[in-house]
Amino acid sequence: MSDSLPDWAPATVDLDQPSAARVYDYLLGGACNFEHDRVFAEKLLSTIPEAREVARRNRAFLRRAVRFCVDQGIRQFLDIGSGIPTVGNVHEIAQKEVPDSRVVYVDSEPVAVAHSLLILDGNEYAGAAQGNLLDVDGVLGAEPVRRLLDFDQPIAVLMAAVLHFVPDSANPGAAVARYVDAMASGSYLVLSHAAKVDLQRSQDGWKMYNSTSTPGGGRTREDVAAFMAGTELVEPGVVWLSEWRPGSLDDTTTPERSIGYAAVGRKP
Ligand SMILES: C[S@@+](CC[C@H](N)C(=O)[O-])C[C@H]1O[C@@H](n2cnc3c(N)ncnc32)[C@H](O)[C@@H]1O
Numbered sequence: 612m613s614d615s616l617p618d619w620a621p622a623t624v625d626l627d628q629p630s631a632a633r634v635y636d637y638l639l640g641g642a643c644n645f646e647h648d649r650v651f652a653e654k655l656l657s658t659i660p661e662a663r664e665v666a667r668r669n670r671a672f673l674r675r676a677v678r679f680c681v682d683q684g685i686r687q688f689l690d691i692g693s694g695i696p697t698v699g700n701v702h703e704i705a706q707k708e709v710p711d712s713r714v715v716y717v718d719s720e721p722v723a724v725a726h727s728l729l730i731l732d733g734n735e736y737a738g739a740a741q742g743n744l745l746d747v748d749g750v751l752g753a754e755p756v757r758r759l760l761d762f763d764q765p766i767a768v769l770m771a772a773v774l775h776f777v778p779d780s781a782n783p784g785a786a787v788a789r790y791v792d793a794m795a796s797g798s799y800l801v802l803s804h805a806a807k808v809d810l811q812r813s814q815d816g817w818k819m820y821n822s823t824s825t826p827g828g829g830r831t832r833e834d835v836a837a838f839m840a841g842t843e844l845v846e847p848g849v850v851w852l853s854e855w856r857p858g859s860l861d862d863t864t865t866p867e868r869s870i871g872y873a874a875v876g877r878k879p
Contacts, residue, residue: 631820638666658816740756745783
């Protein structure tokens, strides 16, 4: 993508700042990124050579978790911090199995939302809205959420690779608890999160993010388990991304190289 704004992107997008959504898009081989995102991503890759693999393993977990939820009978998904659509999006996976599955994407990043709306054009069962996961009332009250999702029925709320961009000072646990509270019995919470590890390159990578508009940091396995409060953890619990119910094609070697945890919990 060139560095002039495409027609569909909001005019307010700041091209001079890398964004977590667009850097992640670049790592995954997407085309919705700009010069500053690519420079940042290449620097990140020289700091954390496995960064691309981390992104892919996260994405693979997300796909497995969505299929798992579909198998459990879930027909509606709220994907918060959904990112820029890439291959194997939640609506594609869910609607392939059950065509009228309802999916709403929420992200704070305007390019992510604009691109989601672009690819969802004509899809009557899916929508997207801009929102901050900390603004729970705003997210739950967003137009596509109210139009497409019914919180009186089981739902899957996904927060994949997003909570590590929310500092403890903003109390992300309280926001997650409110989503869990809003979910009907039989709903699922799907979460992935960067791990806090004793690796200099990981700490250096987060230092890089801390100079952007999306600072962040890893958390421990216990911290991630605490986010799952109010749900019963589905086996195998809070594990490395590639250890969560891997398929035959998933790379399960050196799972700690995913530098991220995965968890799925069911609301009793
Ligand atoms: C690494 S991407 C993850 C995308 C997707 N969930 C996945 O796992 O493939 C993180 C996304 O979270 C979004 N994000 C960061 N902080 C957020 C917040 N407070 N509320 C909503 N979205 C946020 C970013 O804009 C970005 O698109």
